[in-house]
Amino acid sequence: MTPSGLCIIGSGYSAAALLLHLEARGAKMDGVTVIGPQALGTGQAFGCVNDDFRLNVRAELMQVWPDDPGHFANWAATNIAGDREADTDVGAFYRRRDFASYIASEIRARPALASLPHIKASAVNISASGDGWDIELDDGSTTGASRIVLATGNPPPVWPFREQIADTPSLVRVPWLGDWPENIDGGARIVVIGSGLTALDAIHTLRHRQHHGGITLVAPDGMLPPVQTGWRDADALEWPQDVRASGFLKFMRDTVGDIPWEDTEWQRRFESLRYHISAAWQRLDAADQGRLMRRFGWLWSLARFRAGPQAFGSAQMLLDTGQLDIVTDMVTGITTTSGGVHDVGLATGARLSADAVINCSGAGRDPLITRILDNGTAARHQTVSHRPAMTSELALIRADGTPHGNMFGIGPMTSHVAGDVLGSASIARQARGLAARLVQ
Ligand SMILES: Cc1cc2nc3c(=O)[nH]c(=O)nc-3n(C[C@H](O)[C@H](O)[C@H](O)COP(=O)(O)OP(=O)(O)OC[C@H]3O[C@@H](n4cnc5c(N)ncnc54)[C@H](O)[C@@H]3O)c2cc1C
Known part of the structure; x- marks a missing residue:
């Protein structure tokens, strides 16, 4: 099979953000293909059909363009009419599907993206083929690519107990x-x-x-x-350089202090930690990351979301x-x-x-990633063994410990190595960085 070029597996927000940043860098889009069952930019988060499901951050924090943070808020103010429930004392919280409409309009405005080949299927396996990859799809066909970006996002939830049961309307x-x-x-x-x-x-x-x-x-x-507060003006805090898990935790505790977490000031300080937390997280060794995740991961999630x-x-x-x-x-x-x-x-x-x-117990396991870890296409992460080992440049790692030069990941599937890349703004920053490296 002749590799066609870059293939993005997954068609949610991470895929769309990467494509938008590639286009903004003037990347040639010939030979770029997207694989995913849903419309580009929708995914598990924003492809929802229920008008009661709203974004959980105010509009200014939903950012695909890090250098123009108000872009979605301005678009929404012009394009969304009659949503009387959106406005609150702490900002506008639009419907989740409004963000998908915004991303769709960003894509439509760029002809090179609007006409990209999109294979509406799921990838079930990836195997090496010469210098590139063969991607097996759930419709039985196979497609080739010279480079892959895994943007498979949040895997559909499973029941939080061993004995799985059949889905029914109730x-x-x-x-x-x-x-x-x-x-x-x-x-x-x-x-x-x-x-x-x-x-x-x-x-x-x-x-x-x-x-x-x-x-x-x-x-x-x-x-x-x-609940979200109306925090403003959170300065990006520099994290200490050479700390272990205890120092990492102490820095967080000292920053937020004794204020109750319901307070606006507590959230402002917490948000100021988040700007550079991914870089600080990547400086920890894998054992310290594992220790922090096991003991405090749930508390971080509660405060963060x-x-x-x-x-x-x-x-x-x-x-x-x-x-x-x-x-x-x-x-x-x-x-x-x-x-x-x-x-x-x-x-x-x-x-x-x-x-x-x-x-409502959260995401399940990613079947494609499980498959490529099981068949040795990618090595397992040292402590989070159901996720791939990755470099800080987001390349997956081979079984022999060397990075794949042509297989990368983006979005929530990288959070075990890259830290808090779960919200739209942090994914956008990651997409900007990965786009720059892919263009090189
Ligand atoms: C319910 C929910 C609500 C959220 N709300 C917010 C919010 O309000 N604000 C915010 O900033 N962030 C929110 N997030 C965070 C969200 O994860 C990210 O903002 C973003 O949606 C992640 O994008 P993604 O494309 O990586 O993942 P997803 O949105 O999960 O999309 C991944 C896509 O890849 C497809 N896919 C998966 N496996 C394969 C495969 N093997 N082959 C082909 N395609 C595949 C899936 O079908 C899906 O379409 C929310 C997340 C969830 C789950």
Whole structure:
């Protein structure tokens, strides 16, 4: 197979951001191909169809152009009409699908990108072929590429227990698209697994639909994310150079101080840590990274992923009325009776009866990455063994420890090595850097 050039596997926001930055650098787009089942720029995050699912940061922080941070906010102010719920005291929080429309308009405005070949399929395997790669697709065909960028993003969630169960309209394993509430009766007893931003999205849309059945949220820490504040002017803090895990943690603690995390000032200080955290993270050795992730990863996630005011307000309202209950526990399995009632088992031995269960426990494992690690195309990361070992330049590493010169990664699939590259702005900065290296 003759390699055609650069192939981006995945068609979500990371892929779109990389293409936009390649085009902005004047890269030749002949021979660039995208593979992915969804429209370019949508993906798991922004391809959602539910108008109640909103961006969880204010418009100014949704950035594809690091040098023009207000670009989306300005676009939204001009192009989004009649969304009375968007404006809040701490900024405008638009619908998630509005950001996909914005990215689509950025792509449409660039003819070289608008006409790119896009193979609407999923890649299931990658194998070496001469100096390039053969990419096997789920429709049985194979395509070639001389260089690959993996932009496979957030893998669809699985149930957070070993025995997987079949999806049904009332057993919602992947809630991100937001297409499930219409299948749920207004009086259904609902169990929500997890207490992060996806759980708040679920609660918000249920409240909007005047759901009147009881909602029980089950999560190991039993804590809801804090709400976004109106922080401004966070200076980018320089991290200390030669620290181990304890020094890394101490720097964070000293920076945020004793202020309650609900406060605007706490978030301002926290945000000032985030600008250079990826570089600081990459200076830690793998053992220290693993130690920090195991002990404090959950706390970082809780502080980092703040809820939009709309979803947070809905959860508070339902807690106040008693319709929403939080149980500190872990779901260990679900069985369904012949009458269609779901019996939800918990780690403490308690059981809950539910008419519907919504899995908001987070992303699953990436099947393509699992495959290329299993077949030795890429080496495993030292401590996060289900993810690939990568250089700081985002190249995947071969089994012999040398970097692949023609296989790279971008976006959430790099966060175990690159740190906090999960939001639109940090992915955009990463895309800008990778585009510069690919053009060279
Ligand atoms: C539910 C949710 C809400 C979020 N909300 C926000 C927000 O409000 N603000 C913010 O800044 N960030 C948000 N994020 C963070 C988000 O991860 C990033 O902003 C961004 O969407 C990541 O883009 P991506 O393209 O890497 O991943 P994804 O959006 O997950 O897209 C990956 C794409 O690749 C495709 N794909 C996967 N595997 C293959 C394969 N083997 N072959 C071909 N295609 C494949 C998938 O089908 C998907 O279309 C959210 C994330 C999630 C999951």
